[in-house]
Amino acid sequence: MLGFLYRRILYMIPTVFLVSIVTFIIIQLPPGDYLDTLAAELSDQGGLDEGTAQALRDQYGLGQPIYVQYYKWMKGILLHGNFGLSFEKNVPVNDLIWDRLGWTFGISILTLLFIWIVALPIGVYSAVRKYSFGDYAATFLGFVGLAIPNFLLALVMMYIAFKYFGQSVGGLVSPQYLDAPWTWDKFVDLLKHIWMPIVVVGTSGAAALIRIMRANLLDELYRPYVTTARAKGMSEFQLLLRYPLRVALNPFVSTIGWILPTLVSGEIIVAVVMNLPTTGPLLLRALLVQDMYLAGSLILIVSLLTVLGTLISDLLLAWIDPRIRYQ
Known part of the structure; x- marks a missing residue:
């Protein structure tokens, strides 16, 4: 039974990693970013001037390539348990x-x-x-x-x-x-x-x-x-x-x-x-509003629940039916 559990846990690691990549890519698929959404919401008030938008883009790292943003996001999660900064609320996602x-x-x-x-x-x-x-x-x-x-x-x-x-x-x-x-x-x-x-x-x-x-x-x-x-x-x-x-x-x-x-x-x-x-x-x-770190963190947690739910199902099935764990 322990071998069965170890195998299932090992399968979870690459699955969660691939899910995090797909999650981050999907969030980046819509055109524009958070600042574009913010500028559209502030259009009646004159919108964001180019200098302010560029300063915010540099602050949030929105001008960097997608793989750099993903690396910084995952590094914060894995090393510090930090899911990043919510753009809209300007507070940590945690x-x-x-x-x-x-x-x-x-x-x-x-x-x-x-x-x-x-x-x-x-x-x-x-x-x-x-x-x-x-x-x-x-x-x-x-x-x-x-x-x-x-x-x-x-x-x-x-x-x-x-x-x-x-x-x-x-x-x-x-x-x-x-x-x-x-x-x-x-x-x-x-x-x-x-x-x-x-x-x-x-x-x-x-x-x-x-x-x-x-x-x-x-x-x-x-x-x-x-x-x-x-x-x-x-x-x-x-x-x-x-x-x-x-x-x-x-x-x-x-x-x-x-x-x-x-x-x-x-x-x-x-x-x-x-x-x-x-x-x-x-x-x-x-x-x-394309608050990517907040949305990505929540979607990642839901995806992790899918993996954990599958693990729980496998363990319960192995407990109920010995044929499953023997195979």
Whole structure:
């Protein structure tokens, strides 16, 4: 198992390196740079004069070749943990992203748990009670969850919470707790608000995994080994947990590799709609104004989550199915 883990970690190093290169190149693809965007925004005020623009370009290193900018960026990250300077806000990227990353990771992990708690039992029930009323209801709700855009669901839930329950909407805490220190009352208020983005972001993922779990388990329930175990007198519940469910979990577990980064990147519009203090609105603004170090750092972190999610999936699959680690 340790050899399997070492190989997977070694594969991660060149993958992350290549991802960082592609990320930096993609950010540089649009014509112009941050100063061109800034000059366009200030056009009504006379714009930037050439001398000021050149001084800022020299200060930020925008006049240097792309490989030089990339080298300086990666050198700062690898040697000092410094993700560079945000052009728009003129502060280190580290100061902007760490607080928001905490909220983003917290919401993402809770959403992932919500997806699993909802999808696993419903998917198993739909497969075991195939073509029952509950199966049809789960299928209908699954299609609805896949069809409704997250931001639209957020708007509907915010309206219902405000209209019928009198709850403040937008943000993770009520306005009176925004700048207040953490207390038990503030924590309780957080719990009253945080469930909504978790449900909104996790709905489509849960709907997709319900269908995956149902299809996987249906493929296993009628295999000869299940019939043989049933003929030996094993109870249905014990049989289900010991054989077909364990095999059906393989594709289910492997979805962590794409669900985890999808939760982080997919909450951008939801975060804007619900005014969440996460990385989504920050990344959107950075892309709009071509704040390349800020945008590149956030995209790199999302890409790293993809690699980590794949590693977690591989380890869980190797733990569930010994054939994987032996190969």
